[in-house]
Amino acid sequence: MSFTYQQALEFLNTLQSKGIRPGLKNIALALARFGNPQFQFPAVHIGGTNGKGSTAAITANILKTAGYKVGLFTSPHLHSVRERIQINSQHISQADFASMVKEIKDGLSIDLTYFEFLTLMAFFYFAQNKVDIGVIEVGLGGRLDATNLLLPKVTIVTNVHLDHQHWLGRSLKSIALEKGGIIKYNTPFITGVKQKDLISLLQKICKLKNASFYQIGADIRYRRGKHGFSYFGLKRHLSHLKLGLKGEYQIKNATLALGAIEVLEKVGFTVKDKHIQKGLKSVSWPGRFEVITSSPKVILDVAHNPAGAMALKKNLSSYNKNLVLILGIMQDKNIKKIMKILAPLAQIVIVTSPQTPRAAKAELLSNIAKNYCSHIKIIPSVSQAITTALSIATSNDLVLVTGSLYTVAEAREALRLRCLGK
Template identity: 45%
Template sequence: MTAIKNSYNNCLEAMFGLRRFGIILGLETIRKMLEGLGNPQEHFKSIHIAGTNGKGSVASALASILHAAGYKVGLYTSPHLVKFNERICVNNHPISDEDVVTAYEAVKNAGYGDREPTFFEYATAMGFYEFARQNVDWAVIETGMGGRMDATNVVKPAISVITNISLEHRSYLGDSLAQIAGEKGGIIKHGVPVVTGARQKNVISVFEEIAEKKSAPLYRFGDDFRVRRDKSGTFTYFGFENTWRAMRTGLWGNHQVDNAALVLATCEILNKGKADIPLQSMKDGLEQNRWPGRLEVVSASPFVLLDGAHNLVAAQNLGNFLSDELGNRNITLVVGILDDKPYEAMLKSLLPACQKVILTRPVIGRALPPETLQPVAKEFTEDIKIIPNVEDAVKYAIDTAGPDDAICIAGSLYVVGEAKTAIKNYDFQT
């Protein structure tokens, strides 16, 4: 056991020492790595998912549904919150430390050509290797950043999904929605249907142009399929050929109904000869789906909510949720934000519903100092505390909260990951 633990820690130390980003580096290295592994990505059917927000929620829901339908399913997502293994799941469970070591060694011995791989390329190769080794039927694969040059963009999926588009990672993806759409739309493959939740005209026109060039059928939310929210908390899905009533998602937030629409549209297309997914499996998979760190409730008293809210749209969704669902509580916001995010706009979306704020900073070089956030926070409340260490910030928030108060931990998935580690030993009422 100790030997595996040591090997596991050594593997991760080596991987975390690799370059973190590489969108401009091309796909040649990942292709060489996969060739050395025997092209494992060709040994299973896949669904490829890109977009700005909702990728993980859609991916986890599709994996949950396919598993409920009786398939063996791999799920590849990023980033992880607490442990690397979360990135590579089989049948909704992270792979073991021993599996991580096995996959790492296989990739290490496969070779990679002239350029050292990035962390994400290495992790992607490990995920594909492990899915093939475990003989999954389906793999649901989330892009890391962008799409066109993302390391995952070597798969030939049964269907592509692009959730939505907003401005993000401008130094890598471009300064306009159209440029970003071009990068995300790079996952569209010849003849492979694509489902999208994007609504902006300039974004749709980019997708339409790419899809036409590649003879890929394009299905649009709000046009080809839609949803209606019902008073009972359920929703009705109106699809291409089917209307499914009394549907329910296990994820909180009004926006998750829109994500569920993309999931059901994907299932409807897959059922045309690519998979056999009964309606009951869709219902069960949607309701049973859980996606950590996204409107995740970890305590009822005090009410403790974790949500990455790592960009403006996500922060706006969380702000709406806090106002709509927790407006009758005293809310303390524990927040830390990375330096490539529009922190002022994000805080202005989150703070109106909150009475107190604790400014913190995750352990990553790209995190903003709490002092940078303070002037914006002062516009909304005088009750501000700076606690740079996330663990200390979370503990202070919990220890000073009343039983009916609410605590929201947000601003970055790195903050949420450190918070999840910090609260492990609390005996919460759930």
């Protein structure tokens, strides 16, 4: 009996009710049932509070440019679940997606969550398609994340900030321990963590596991210039590099990716300077300080926690424009702190709620925003918030949509439909 893409989506959506269930027992049993596909390709494993998806995208694009067949597994997705599983920048096809969901569903009696099922599916798909390497983003935390049964060639933790405290612990130290759980024995580790006490903690884990420790600012460095940036690595020194992603924090993510490339070269991967240059310049990662239009300038950014909001604020400092800010934030996030960082930058704040039960009510956001901006508008739907912002903004203004991936996803779709309607 045929199994359609729509049926596959409907089955996967039934798994959403299982929620988040940290632990490796069930995913380990499921992977074993399908021949442990995670051991059938080398991998780069990337965790961290912010920037892990961008770092994964940059790493994968450089390796693809160098001629390798590269699997990329990321989460969450903006518009389609197929975005999460890619080979050489191509999303898994609807037909392959449906057939793999059916094969795994029919061959498995183990109870998996939505994310565990997709992790198994990605690893199985990469193994079946004989990728040269997989670039794998951690879903949540690290130690008990479903992706943590890999045996990677290099691991990365981009940074550690407060987020998902319900699952990872209330302190930065506890969160760092969870994220440091991806460090493997005898496997090089790279980090962009800045806090001295957390660096010391991660160094201790590496020492216990005989894992080489490399840190931005010490072992690998970058310097931003007027026309790009320079990279000072373990052996490489590259100048006048241009990155397809905007924002200084993306240069830091690119530096982590370049560190990983240098580690991979030690185990047989060949990547020339020209591949790095082209891979950096051509990379794209939607929703991360993404400029959609120029008049007025519309920017989308998925900053969903205080650290992400601070990075976004820093990027905005180079824009001398009146700001119309559209904010939609999840109710389980640190709304007050995100608002305190971003709302004072705006002349007008439009609060809204994307279509998910996790979203904070626009009225709640409005009550908090009033402390930081005198001009607040409550617009319940994201698409209508976009229409309102564009009707208010002049051609010289900046419209920024942020606060959540859900908000950005709905805004991107609304802007796409708006462009099609013109």
